[in-house]
Amino acid sequence: MDFELSDEAKEAIVKAKEFARKHFTEEVAERSDREEQFPTDIVAISKREKILDFSNPWKVLVTIEELVRRDPGLGISVTISAFGSEIFMLFGNDSQKEKYMNPVFAGQKTLGLGVTEPGGGSDVANIKTEAKQDGDSYILNGGKMFISNGQIADYFLVLARTSPPPSPEKKHRGLSVFVVDAKSPGFAVNKLHGKLGVRATNTAELIFNNVRVPKENLVGEEGKGFYYIMTFFNISRIYVAAQGLGIAHGALDRLVEYSKKYGEMSETGELKENLQLAIAEIATRVEAARNLTYKAASYLFKFTPNPVVTSMSKYYAADTAVFSTRRAMELMSLHGLTTDLERFFRDAKILDIWEGTTEVEKLIITRMMLKEEGA
Amino acid sequence: MEEEYEILESTVKDFNAKYVDNNSLKLENEAMGKEFVKMLADQGFFSMAGQGEDGKGADIKALSVVLENLAKSAPAVAVKTLMINSFSSVVNEKGIVDSVSNGSKSGTVTFSDLLVGKDQNGSLRVEGGRIKGEKEFVFGSDSDFVITLLDSGELVLIKSGFSAGKRHKKLGFRSIGFSSITVDSADFSIISKDGRKMLERMYEELSIPVAAIALGMSEGVSQKALDYAKVRTAFGHYLKDFQPLAFDIASLVAEMDILKRYFHDLLAATPSEKEALFLKHKALTLAKDISRTSLQIHGGYGYLEDFGIEKFYRDAMALSVLLHNEEKDMEKLAGLVFDARAGFV
Numbered sequence: 200m201d202f203e204l205s206d207e208a209k210e211a212i213v214k215a216k217e218f219a220r221k222h223f224t225e226e227v228a229e230r231s232d233r234e235e236q237f238p239t240d241i242v243a244i245s246k247r248e249k250i251l252d253f254s255n256p257w258k259v260l261v262t263i264e265e266l267v268r269r270d271p272g273l274g275i276s277v278t279i280s281a282f283g284s285e286i287f288m289l290f291g292n293d294s295q296k297e298k299y300m301n302p303v304f305a306g307q308k309t310l311g312l313g314v315t316e317p318g319g320g321s322d323v324a325n326i327k328t329e330a331k332q333d334g335d336s337y338i339l340n341g342g343k344m345f346i347s348n349g350q351i352a353d354y355f356l357v358l359a360r361t362s363p364p365p366s367p368e369k370k371h372r373g374l375s376v377f378v379v380d381a382k383s384p385g386f387a388v389n390k391l392h393g394k395l396g397v398r399a400t401n402t403a404e405l406i407f408n409n410v411r412v413p414k415e416n417l418v419g420e421e422g423k424g425f426y427y428i429m430t431f432f433n434i435s436r437i438y439v440a441a442q443g444l445g446i447a448h449g450a451l452d453r454l455v456e457y458s459k460k461y462g463e464m465s466e467t468g469e470l471k472e473n474l475q476l477a478i479a480e481i482a483t484r485v486e487a488a489r490n491l492t493y494k495a496a497s498y499l500f501k502f503t504p505n506p507v508v509t510s511m512s513k514y515y516a517a518d519t520a521v522f523s524t525r526r527a528m529e530l531m532s533l534h535g536l537t538t539d540l541e542r543f544f545r546d547a548k549i550l551d552i553w554e555g556t557t558e559v560e561k562l563i564i565t566r567m568m569l570k571e572e573g574a
Numbered sequence: 575m576e577e578e579y580e581i582l583e584s585t586v587k588d589f590n591a592k593y594v595d596n597n598s599l600k601l602e603n604e605a606m607g608k609e610f611v612k613m614l615a616d617q618g619f620f621s622m623a624g625q626g627e628d629g630k631g632a633d634i635k636a637l638s639v640v641l642e643n644l645a646k647s648a649p650a651v652a653v654k655t656l657m658i659n660s661f662s663s664v665v666n667e668k669g670i671v672d673s674v675s676n677g678s679k680s681g682t683v684t685f686s687d688l689l690v691g692k693d694q695n696g697s698l699r700v701e702g703g704r705i706k707g708e709k710e711f712v713f714g715s716d717s718d719f720v721i722t723l724l725d726s727g728e729l730v731l732i733k734s735g736f737s738a739g740k741r742h743k744k745l746g747f748r749s750i751g752f753s754s755i756t757v758d759s760a761d762f763s764i765i766s767k768d769g770r771k772m773l774e775r776m777y778e779e780l781s782i783p784v785a786a787i788a789l790g791m792s793e794g795v796s797q798k799a800l801d802y803a804k805v806r807t808a809f810g811h812y813l814k815d816f817q818p819l820a821f822d823i824a825s826l827v828a829e830m831d832i833l834k835r836y837f838h839d840l841l842a843a844t845p846s847e848k849e850a851l852f853l854k855h856k857a858l859t860l861a862k863d864i865s866r867t868s869l870q871i872h873g874g875y876g877y878l879e880d881f882g883i884e885k886f887y888r889d890a891m892a893l894s895v896l897l898h899n900e901e902k903d904m905e906k907l908a909g910l911v912f913d914a915r916a917g918f919v
């Protein structure tokens with residue numbers, strides 16, 4: 200067992216830190232948050248400077264963590280351009296990889312993933328968007344809700360029903376994944392306004408009104424879409440856990456800084472113990488969340504994913520982010536309320552929701568554990 | 575609840591239904607507007623905690639009933655109402671109190687001197703008969719009158735000659751000004767020479783009203799969660815049928831009901847400082863917990879302002895910072911429980 204990151208990963212942290220220091224100024228972060236404005240310029244620079252090196256997933260993981268630690272909204276905006284690309288990597292054919300995945304990895308194009316619908320996000324198998332075959336194409340009808348990069352993506356990977364489920368219990372069958380070009384006739388986007396946090400990220404509702412998609416845009420096999428999406432979530436949740444680490448660590452940074460500057464001293468000349476213990480608790484949780492996340496990543500990056508540990512890491516890192524920002528806010532009082540910590544507090548809550556709510560993660564943990572024990 | 579308070583409660587409920595419920599997001603995010611403030615004043619909501627010797631309006635119970643019910647729909651309106659009442663409770667100048675009570679002017683009290691350490695809050699001094707300097711963290715900085723502490727320890731009412739600085743970030747209550755103020759004013763009067771002591775007393779008196787707001791928020795946000803869980807389905811079940819959601823919200827709502835009962839019991843008697851502090855502490859913690867759970871029950875929709883949930887999540891935290899300080903309150907509580915100085919190392 201080795202708890203050391205590779206030198207390459209350590210260099211990625213330094214690079215991310217420097218990038219964030221230079222570009223994630225408070226002014227930009229505050230404006231993006233206030234105006235709900237995607238930071239197009241910074242994302243373009245990050246692509247030019249190849250801040251995300253997709254050839255090494257450890258580098259991607261620690262880069263997310265480090266950028267988010269500086270500012271969650273900007274950090275996530277910069278690292279979400281390729282959201283969904285692992286689906287191409289694992290299940291796409293060569294031509295799809297060439298046409299869609301490579302330009303995304305090269306920073307020329309942006310991808311989005313449309314799974315959630317207005318009627319529900321947790322119950323993925325119950326989606327209503329339909330894709331009906333029509334000659335050499337499929338015709339898509341339906342809608343997707345809360346889609347990140349909704350307004351800015353060039354393509355979307357979209358989950359749709361291609362055949363009725365064989366029985367109500369087997370709803371996860373008959374779903375397929377398609378690549379949809381954002382310029383397709385019949386495709387429309389509504390930006391969603393008024394998010395609690397991560398307001399620099401772009402979120403939209405997608406509408407498919409007889410959108411014709413060529414047959415070659417079917418990813419993998421027809422009917423296996425549910426499996427593809429679940430496999431993808433088992434990867435992406437580790438990156439969401441990294442977002443949680445970034446937010447929690449960011450809150451800890453700010454609390455430590457506060458305690459040095461403003462922390463009340465007791466008569467013994469030490470920081471008062473309530474504050475000391477709170478720092479210790481947050482720091483311990485961050486470390487525990489990091490160990491879980493890196494363990495899940497270690498399994499995944501060796502191609503032996505462990506969904507139990509993955510879901511544990513996502514749930515625990517999300518909870519740690521929410522916990523840490525709340526405790527830091529309570530302790531820093533008006534100093535927290537009037538600094539960027541209040542943004543961290545609002546941003547953190549998304550982690551309980553996206554890519555599997557905390558409840559859903561917990562259910563996965565137990566169900567997979569019981570399944571493993573049964574086997 | 576006694577009949578007069580029941581009547582008051584239904585007055586606020588009617589007011590909410592007519593003017594607040596459909597407008598609550600706007601009242602939270604944008605300045606409230608003179609017309610709306612005037613309506614609040616016309617209801618008598620701004621003249622409930624007068625300090626008059628005749629006891630006029632000095633009814634903490636009535637104020638609390640109003641705050642609790644306003645907070646169910648629009649926490650910012652409740653907080654604004656509390657601020658005005660708190661202001662009026664220590665001002666002796668009838669003209670000013672009248673103008674604030676009738677909604678034509680507004681006033682605020684700066685509690686930040688008690689919430690952050692010394693020297694972290696700017697400095698106001700009297701030089702040649704004028705107050706000069708800057709004060710940080712003034713909640714209600716868009717008011718016409720400000721009560722604040724001077725470096726010399728006097729509590730003063732500044733009637734003009736101050737201006738709000740750059741707005742601080744605003745987690746909650748976005749319709750209420752929050753910034754530093756720059757003062758250069760000869761137009762002031764001294765409220766108390768022993769200002770810190772008086773401010774501390776005023777802060778103590780906030781315990782029950784702040785608890786009322788926190789409880790109202792808990793009621794408002796949990797009701798939304800209960801309603802949503804009855805109609806939203808996942809995996810073929812109503813959300814209310816899932817144990818994790820049902821148990822979480824049920825235990826929090828039960829806790830809220832117990833706290834409400836305790837709150838009304840306290841109001842019927844004269845609460846001790848310990849009881850009031852403890853109630854405030856519990857009510858604020860509950861408001862934070864229950865707004866998190868209610869948001870979670872709403873999934874992605876909870877994260878968007880349209881559903882009116884996320885504002886409670888923000889406001890619950892903002893309330894527990896703007897009008898409360900956990901550490902200071904706990905030190906006080908520990909002292910009361912031990913009946914000796916405690917919890918300070």
Ligand SMILES: Cc1cc2nc3c(=O)[nH]c(=O)nc-3n(C[C@H](O)[C@H](O)[C@H](O)COP(=O)(O)OP(=O)(O)OC[C@H]3O[C@@H](n4cnc5c(N)ncnc54)[C@H](O)[C@@H]3O)c2cc1C
Pocket residue numbers: 312313314315316317318319320321322344345346347348394397402549552553554555556557558559806807808809813816817818819870871872873874875877
């Ligand atoms: C800013 C933002 C960005 C997003 N980006 C994307 C994106 O890019 N692509 C995409 O496809 N989706 C995206 N989402 C959607 C997100 O993944 C969903 O919101 C999430 O999966 C929850 O779905 P829901 O909102 O429909 O909640 P619901 O599924 O309706 O769940 C509501 C509540 O019920 C609980 N619940 C559901 N089932 C159970 C059960 N069996 N037991 C116990 N509790 C249960 C949930 O945990 C939750 O608390 C985004 C959401 C947001 C807010």
